[in-house]
Amino acid sequence: MPALAEQASAAANPYLPQPARIVRIYKMVPDNYLFTLRFVDPDLAAGFRHLPGQFVMLSVPGAGEIPISIASSPSRTGVLELCVRRVGRVTDALYRLQTNDLVGLRGPYGNGFPIQQMRGNDLLIVAGGLGMAPLRSLLWYALDHRDWFARVILMCGARTPRDMLFGEEMTSLVDRSDIVCLLTVDSDPSGAWPYYRGLLPALFDHVTLDPARTYAAVCGPPAVYRFILRRLLELGFSKDRILMSLERRMKCGIGKCGHCAVGYKYVCLDGPIFTHWDAINLPELI
Numbered sequence: 001m002p003a004l005a006e007q008a009s010a011a012a013n014p015y016l017p018q019p020a021r022i023v024r025i026y027k028m029v030p031d032n033y034l035f036t037l038r039f040v041d042p043d044l045a046a047g048f049r050h051l052p053g054q055f056v057m058l059s060v061p062g063a064g065e066i067p068i069s070i071a072s073s074p075s076r077t078g079v080l081e082l083c084v085r086r087v088g089r090v091t092d093a094l095y096r097l098q099t100n101d102l103v104g105l106r107g108p109y110g111n112g113f114p115i116q117q118m119r120g121n122d123l124l125i126v127a128g129g130l131g132m133a134p135l136r137s138l139l140w141y142a143l144d145h146r147d148w149f150a151r152v153i154l155m156c157g158a159r160t161p162r163d164m165l166f167g168e169e170m171t172s173l174v175d176r177s178d179i180v181c182l183l184t185v186d187s188d189p190s191g192a193w194p195y196y197r198g199l200l201p202a203l204f205d206h207v208t209l210d211p212a213r214t215y216a217a218v219c220g221p222p223a224v225y226r227f228i229l230r231r232l233l234e235l236g237f238s239k240d241r242i243l244m245s246l247e248r249r250m251k252c253g254i255g256k257c258g259h260c261a262v263g264y265k266y267v268c269l270d271g272p273i274f275t276h277w278d279a280i281n282l283p284e285l286i
């Protein structure tokens with residue numbers, strides 16, 4: 001009986017992480033690894049569902065807990081992929097772990113992209129640097145449900161070819177006929193990059209967009225937002241058709257602690273996906 005009571009209280013505790021095993025660590029670029037995780041509980045592994053743009057709280061034993069976007073598509077079930085940049089205490093500890101080690105996961109949290117609203121429209125994905133982590137989930141979800149969208153256009157930028165996250169995946173999309181894939185790098189020290197060179201916003205010169213029937217999903221460092229938003233508005237995109245994935249420091253992830261509050265919004269509940277309207281009403285969001 002005590003065991004049952006303990007299980008019941010565990011199930012009712014929203015802060016309790018579920019153990020998940022690291023099944024693969026793919027060293028994409030230095031300090032940006034892709035971790036493939038599988039819940040130890042087979043029912044949870046098979047039954048876990050999320051929306052593109054949602055995140056999990058990832059706990060590393062003895063180090064702490066951090067929010068990380070789910071980088072895999074909801075259409076690829078069984079495992080979760082998290083693309084993590086090493087920046088500090090918890091991510092350092094994560095990078096010391098090996099395949100088969102255990103971490104904790106709780107979630108999924110956040111609103112995710114409004115897929116039902118976006119269906120039937122063109123989809124433009126604009127990713128700079130680590131911005132590809134939350135947008136990759138949306139990208140593969142759209143490609144796995146290709147008939148849900150009209151055109152799918154991807155613009156992806158990195159500093160150099162070797163900094164491009166998911167580089168092989170991105171270049172494999174260039175020749176596909178069901179997506180317009182535009183890749184650019186700021187500089188190409190090797191001289192062997194066969195795609196575009198120059199800053200991400202310059203890619204807009206190479207594609208025709210229909211702002212009235214397109215949703216733009218944008219994620220990247222602050223400079224990306226500044227220039228991309230300006231370009232989208234110049235093209236005539238309405239502010240509710242521009243969707244951004246934004247980050248804040250978080251603790252609970254479930255709207256209890258107030259750490260992620262921006263004005264009257266909680267990034268963990270009302271976001272992390274916000275429209276440009278939200279960002280105008282709450283300028284501190286970006």
Ligand SMILES: Cc1cc2nc3c(=O)[nH]c(=O)nc-3n(C[C@H](O)[C@H](O)[C@H](O)COP(=O)(O)OP(=O)(O)OC[C@H]3O[C@@H](n4cnc5c(N)ncnc54)[C@H](O)[C@@H]3O)c2cc1C
Nearest residue numbers: 066067068069083084085087088089090091133247248249
């Ligand atoms: C919704 C959401 C989704 C995220 N998705 C990803 C993801 O897919 N991949 C990924 O690598 N990171 C992601 N992050 C950021 C990630 O949570 C932080 O990098 C992580 O918490 C850093 O923990 P740390 O203990 O390693 O670093 P710390 O020791 O806490 O900090 C190291 C440095 O990182 C900065 N930092 C810490 N947290 C954040 C943050 N939330 N935003 C900006 N700067 C921060 C600190 O100011 C400090 O300069 C996401 C954050 C949010 C809120």
Ligand code: FES
Nearest residue numbers: 253255257258268
């Ligand atoms: S992280 Fe606690 S309220 Fe958002």
